[in-house]
Amino acid sequence: MKILVDDKDFDAGAEITALRAGNPQVGAVASFVGLVRDSNAGSNVDSMTLEHYPAMTQRALGAIVAKAGQRWALLDVTVIHRVGELHPGDQIVLVAVASSHRADAFAACEFIMDYLKTQAPFWKKEQTPEGPRWVEQRATDEQAAARWTE
Amino acid sequence: MKILVDDKDFDAGAEITALRAGNPQVGAVASFVGLVRDSNAGSNVDSMTLEHYPAMTQRALGAIVAKAGQRWALLDVTVIHRVGELHPGDQIVLVAVASSHRADAFAACEFIMDYLKTQAPFWKKEQTPEGPRWVEQRATDEQAAARWTE
């Protein structure tokens, strides 16, 4: 398991390759990359600053990954989340999950993203032509996380 | 859209990067890599040969991707499937889906894999210590595809 919070960019391909390297039981790697879009909620986005709660972030991500590991048969998981200033096209987050079978890999990857969106202490502030603004949590993010407990 | 059937290996990271390059509307890339495992259904697997129906393969994959594109808001899709002889740890398939939002990217990526597993004309023959054997379709694969029509 690898959990990293960093202001530097990551190489998604290298992370995916490393995740499965040397374990011939891995039959499936599902992954997700989240990126900064150049517009959001009707405004252009020039840049974005990601703030976090350093003492809590690693711990929160670890708890989410552990929860996924209890629920599905996983062989390895990598979560990388960037902080600091980012620009449109920049990578924000990588979640990659290795399993023997694809259903487990897909479900766990989406579960980790949904919980990360509602449980991990990151906050986005966008710079737009109309000035800076804090991104509001979307109701759909709460709903996406809630469906895993149904 | 890129659909490729090839006996050569692919660089999943480069494909994922290419998929989002130059489109700042992409906020989410969900991807899946399927790999040859060193055991299956209780036997060791020494190698695997993937046969396909060349005249139909590209067409079948194109139809699956088109169906996903009607159902979700997708910005780009890459599907690469290998044929020929493969060994444990080798990559078999890549499905990568770019969208503005993660729910669409995840759903379409899993949908394409589920349909590929039941609709695209590929067949696996494994070499095991007990001799060669054709892989049988699993009931769970039919079920996985069927749930999208519920």
Next chain:
Amino acid sequence: MKLKVLYFARLRERLGVAEETVELPDGMGMVAMLLDVLRARGGVWAEELAAGKNFRAAVNQDMAGMEAPIEDGDEVAIFPPVTGG
């Protein structure tokens, strides 16, 4: 009418043929009827293509059910359930 008939994977091996031309009486127009003709060859054909067996068909490179229409010049493929991915 003449059909190009292809076999893949386990069926190709069992039947011992990858591709052949099959001539059907004019007026026969469904995949199911081609299968009747093939089964009538007896032996491994009757066995592998028996009604309870698990196989699939495609007509002109599209997945097709047993009731799918076939015409002169069509390419019909018969194969086991697919196992890619």
Next chain:
Amino acid sequence: MKLKVLYFARLRERLGVAEETVELPDGMGMVAMLLDVLRARGGVWAEELAAGKNFRAAVNQDMAGMEAPIEDGDEVAIFPPVTGG
């Protein structure tokens, strides 16, 4: 008892403080009671931490509800709903 209280993101900006030590009478033991003390400061505190407002809390780096217990020396963080990923 003494608590280390942290504020993040929009709340940190509005309240104008990132971190402070808050002293509560001994015996007060829930996140909700800390919030009452903070609201009692009036002004932006009463406004931003009003009951209808959408904020979250963590106690010792774990997400916590308003009824979560707090003890002397705990680190309590108050912040808007998270928006990472």
